[in-house]
Amino acid sequence: MTTTLPRFEPFSPDVLTHPGGALAEGPLALGSAGYTVLSFELATAVLRDKRFQNAALKLMEDFGITDGPVHDFRSHSLLMADGPRHLRLRTPLARFMGPATVENIRGALREIIQNLAAGLDPFAPVDFHGDIDRRLPARVYCYLAGAPAEDAPKVASLSERTLSLLNRDPSLTPVILDAYEELFAYLEALVARKRAQGLGDDMLSFLIAQRDAGKLSEDELFNEATAMLEASSVNTTHQTGLVVWTLLRNREIWQRLVEDPALIPAAIVEVLRLYPRPGVISRIAAEDIELNGTVIPAGSDVHVAVWSANRDPARFENPTEFVLEREHNQPLTFSTGSHNCLGQGLARVEMEEVVSYLVRHFPNAVVVEDGTEIGQAGGRWLVKSLTVDLKA
Numbered sequence: 355m356t357t358t359l360p361r362f363e364p365f366s367p368d369v370l371t372h373p374g375g376a377l378a379e380g381p382l383a384l385g386s387a388g389y390t391v392l393s394f395e396l397a398t399a400v401l402r403d404k405r406f407q408n409a410a411l412k413l414m415e416d417f418g419i420t421d422g423p424v425h426d427f428r429s430h431s432l433l434m435a436d437g438p439r440h441l442r443l444r445t446p447l448a449r450f451m452g453p454a455t456v457e458n459i460r461g462a463l464r465e466i467i468q469n470l471a472a473g474l475d476p477f478a479p480v481d482f483h484g485d486i487d488r489r490l491p492a493r494v495y496c497y498l499a500g501a502p503a504e505d506a507p508k509v510a511s512l513s514e515r516t517l518s519l520l521n522r523d524p525s526l527t528p529v530i531l532d533a534y535e536e537l538f539a540y541l542e543a544l545v546a547r548k549r550a551q552g553l554g555d556d557m558l559s560f561l562i563a564q565r566d567a568g569k570l571s572e573d574e575l576f577n578e579a580t581a582m583l584e585a586s587s588v589n590t591t592h593q594t595g596l597v598v599w600t601l602l603r604n605r606e607i608w609q610r611l612v613e614d615p616a617l618i619p620a621a622i623v624e625v626l627r628l629y630p631r632p633g634v635i636s637r638i639a640a641e642d643i644e645l646n647g648t649v650i651p652a653g654s655d656v657h658v659a660v661w662s663a664n665r666d667p668a669r670f671e672n673p674t675e676f677v678l679e680r681e682h683n684q685p686l687t688f689s690t691g692s693h694n695c696l697g698q699g700l701a702r703v704e705m706e707e708v709v710s711y712l713v714r715h716f717p718n719a720v721v722v723e724d725g726t727e728i729g730q731a732g733g734r735w736l737v738k739s740l741t742v743d744l745k746a
């Protein structure tokens with residue numbers, strides 16, 4: 355039954371030159387890194403199929419982290435949990451991160467953006483990446499977690515260093531191990547302070563209360579807190595930069611947002627589709643699994659190429675065009691299935707508020723091309739620099 359599959363390297367430097375969707379030979383390919391899934395339909399099926407397990411632990415092991423506290427954290431983490439345990443760990447936190455919390459944060463978010471933007475020179479090109487999109491998500495995390503705002507640079511750095519595992523660069527292993535050690539110590543001190551000072555209505559207080567009510571063990575409390583901190587800022591930073599870069603360079607769309615800010619959420623979804631920060635979501639086949647007529651042997655690496663699925667012409671008409679009015683517009687940028695991104699409501703609101711701020715205060719803003727570099731690594735879009743002339 356197994357057919358000969360086309361070759362495909364999902365982490366090759368020029369991978370984003372692939373236009374998106376299935377290859378001529380089909381939606382599944384094989385290469386030195388394992389299998390790659392390229393179509394929207396098959397990608398969705400893999401991400402929703404619990405027989406494909408998260409590859410995050412294996413990635414750590416591949417980079418030499420095979421035991422010790424960092425390995426323990428990952429092996430017990432939300433990403434690796436399945437079935438009833440995953441539901442028990444995820445459901446309360448997902449409820450906490452639901453629309454009520456996200457809408458409550460919106461007011462604080464506006465204030466944080468206002469404060470960060472107050473430092474910008476409205477009459478000269480500004481370092482948008484350094485001053486806004488790199489600083490905002492960590493400030494928001496501090497607000498959400500009930501941490502002091504002064505901790506934000508540390509939070510941003512911890513998120514960036516821990517998730518640098520996804521760069522697939524073995525020379526970063528010592529950096530990653532140090533970052534997790536620092537992160538564990540930081541959260542231990544923060545949780546101890548909260549316990550001593552009394553709980554509030556923030557996310558860490560919520561997790562501590564869950565622990566006090568016997569719904570989480572002490573290890574689970576720290577594990578969830580760690581997962582939220584590592585995920586808190588680096589992806590939102592790059593995705594926010596990609597949003598601003600795309601929208602400001604598309605003047606026709608930008609003008610429509612200036613005239614009708616209610617279109618901003620749909621515009622953000624379209625950027626998430628075209629320029630997804632998480633280019634590849636990796637899985638491992640837990641058993642032999644038949645996929646599109648091919649038997650994937652147990653233990654195989656299966657890489658879901660998000661950027662390709664998001665530009666699949668079989669799912670999105672004129673996939674490379676920016677279309678505000680798409681009917682089935684949701685991409686796979688926040689994944690799908692039981693492990694879909696738990697912070698996506700928050701991340702969407704952060705991006706909405708940044709765009710809304712620019713639209714209201716700086717409708718003539720433009721990207722300064724020679725101070726801007728958008729890159730890609732292993733299928734992931736990233737912002738190296740983003741300079742904006744606010745043209746107040």
Ligand code: HEM
Nearest residue numbers: 432433585586589590593632687688689693695696697701
């Ligand atoms: C634009 C920004 C973001 C993007 C593109 C993004 C993307 C993703 C993706 C693709 C996954 C699935 C990973 C996998 O299955 O291997 C995920 C999971 C997750 N994300 Fe996000 N994320 C973003 C922001 C956030 C934020 C702000 C938080 C929290 C404050 C967060 C918390 C999480 C958590 C806890 C999970 C694990 C969920 C589970 O396994 O049940 N993310 N995210």
